[in-house]
Amino acid sequence: MNASSGSRVIRLAIPSKGRLREPVISLLEKAGVKILLKDENKLLSSPTSRPDIHAVFMRAEDIPIFVEVGAADVGITGLDLILEREADVEELLDLGVGAAEIVLAVSQESGVNSVGDLPDGARIATRYVNLARKLLGKLAPDKDFRIIEIGGAAEVMPMLGVADAIIDVRSTGVTLRTHSLKVVEVLLKSSARLIANKNLPEEKREAVEKLRLMLEGVLNAARKKMVMMNVPDRCLRKVVEIIPSMSGPTIAKVEAEEPMWEVYAVVDEDEVYDVVVEAKKRGARDIVILDIEKIVP
Numbered sequence: 001m002n003a004s005s006g007s008r009v010i011r012l013a014i015p016s017k018g019r020l021r022e023p024v025i026s027l028l029e030k031a032g033v034k035i036l037l038k039d040e041n042k043l044l045s046s047p048t049s050r051p052d053i054h055a056v057f058m059r060a061e062d063i064p065i066f067v068e069v070g071a072a073d074v075g076i077t078g079l080d081l082i083l084e085r086e087a088d089v090e091e092l093l094d095l096g097v098g099a100a101e102i103v104l105a106v107s108q109e110s111g112v113n114s115v116g117d118l119p120d121g122a123r124i125a126t127r128y129v130n131l132a133r134k135l136l137g138k139l140a141p142d143k144d145f146r147i148i149e150i151g152g153a154a155e156v157m158p159m160l161g162v163a164d165a166i167i168d169v170r171s172t173g174v175t176l177r178t179h180s181l182k183v184v185e186v187l188l189k190s191s192a193r194l195i196a197n198k199n200l201p202e203e204k205r206e207a208v209e210k211l212r213l214m215l216e217g218v219l220n221a222a223r224k225k226m227v228m229m230n231v232p233d234r235c236l237r238k239v240v241e242i243i244p245s246m247s248g249p250t251i252a253k254v255e256a257e258e259p260m261w262e263v264y265a266v267v268d269e270d271e272v273y274d275v276v277v278e279a280k281k282r283g284a285r286d287i288v289i290l291d292i293e294k295i296v297p
Contacts, residue, residue: 067195
């Protein structure tokens, strides 16, 4: 690789471990960016199937700052971590994966049912110190809570008497229930975001835009199906009028003894059954339903 081409290679930061790692890698692979080396215990970086993208593995909570300072050109991490780190980065795309909520939880026997029920001076344990101050300041501006920063598991803090409540991430809620905790406020809904350095060199912008476009294509294709069918000319109008599509169905003439048309349409997965059944009633036949890999607008 010469110096000119090397200057165009972008460093993509992805989580080295945790709940975001596998969904992020899976999404990248669907977009055509395969991580070639995946030993999470030893590797700090890896080439990818794209010569213009090199992956670097970082803690999810460190990615926002590394992207801000330019140690990575782009990164994928949770919105909660971007906001907690108060990182000055450009958000390019909500990837949808790694969906979770940042919640305020208390002991099930506490008698607390909302943030307003917590007494002034209540101790709240969390690793989201900045988020806690901002969000609680909006919900209960008249109260002065004591925020206790922790690095380990928050769920045990009420049981140990360290805190009266916790602010933590909830994906399934199983861990909270296991520790006899209940959620009294959902403070933030989070998911993985593609972010970029705001001062990205011009020669790298094309590669970043390609990455954004291909990831967006995967997201657009999620829960969509391609429906293909043959429709006799005498039935065409009745069939076409019930087919939802992005910009209208594609119609091509079929060489057959009976005047026939081939009709293609992209249909929401939830609507496929009804569309196919109704199209069949109206005369469509030879119906094929296909998965879609990407939709690039």
